[in-house]
Amino acid sequence: MVVAITRKVAPSIARCELTRLDRVGINPVRAARQHEAYCRILVDVGCSVVSLPAEPDLPDSVFVEDGAVVLDEIAVMTRPGARSRRPEIATLQEELQRHRPIMSITADGTLDGGDVLQAGRRLWVGRSGRSNAEGIRQLGEILAPLGYTVLPVDVQDCLHLKTAVTLIGPDTFLINPAMVEPGFFAGFKTVEVDRSEPMGANALLIGDAVIYPEAFPATRLRMEQAGVNVRTVPADELAKAEGGVTCCSIVLR
Numbered sequence: 001m002v003v004a005i006t007r008k009v010a011p012s013i014a015r016c017e018l019t020r021l022d023r024v025g026i027n028p029v030r031a032a033r034q035h036e037a038y039c040r041i042l043v044d045v046g047c048s049v050v051s052l053p054a055e056p057d058l059p060d061s062v063f064v065e066d067g068a069v070v071l072d073e074i075a076v077m078t079r080p081g082a083r084s085r086r087p088e089i090a091t092l093q094e095e096l097q098r099h100r101p102i103m104s105i106t107a108d109g110t111l112d113g114g115d116v117l118q119a120g121r122r123l124w125v126g127r128s129g130r131s132n133a134e135g136i137r138q139l140g141e142i143l144a145p146l147g148y149t150v151l152p153v154d155v156q157d158c159l160h161l162k163t164a165v166t167l168i169g170p171d172t173f174l175i176n177p178a179m180v181e182p183g184f185f186a187g188f189k190t191v192e193v194d195r196s197e198p199m200g201a202n203a204l205l206i207g208d209a210v211i212y213p214e215a216f217p218a219t220r221l222r223m224e225q226a227g228v229n230v231r232t233v234p235a236d237e238l239a240k241a242e243g244g245v246t247c248c249s250i251v252l253r
């Protein structure tokens, strides 16, 4: 059974970190409704959903993906690049230690889970404003004995690597080539986002289904033409906080 760890939307979400977007009002009730719809889809595609209680004073705490990198053998607790997000880790670790042995990124390393993209024994890690060279080095050192290779990747004009590229099939990536060089993924198939939808590269693959925001119909069509089973969710309120579909869960496969 696939377990998906989620956390309810904090009523303070409007005070979230913002990097690339201007602050606009975020309606916490609408964000919570969209998050509930997302959790229902997770159940629909076969997940057992763990729902952690809201952390009222941690505006970005719904975006659990950034707090840990979870593989079959281990969970690596991150040290998020945004200081305001570091207190999210403790309660996430309490839950994850039920499922995996725990290791941690330590100072002066920083790492956000949104920068870590896994396919098999390879992990591409974005050198973003959130994940630094020391964080990436520590992740590589922790995972090398388990047979994983960590590959640092440059990104531009995006918050995280997974804003730019995500997995949508066992050997297929959805990618915005303006944000990350496709050459890093040589040997894999790629579907490019439609030019009119630059924020459309964040998709969540679970089994053979891809959970995907309603907001990007042209890219959705491209995926469907490539044979991908796409399940859309309303996600525009969470997107105002720079959150996508991968970042609202940690999926234990």
Ligand code: CIR
Pocket (backbone or CB within 6 Å): 016, 017, 018, 019, 060, 063, 065, 066, 082, 085, 113, 114, 115, 160, 162, 241, 242, 243, 244, 246, 247
């Ligand atoms: C932040 O800036 O940290 C949050 N407002 C958004 C985090 C989104 N995380 C993700 O895509 N992995």
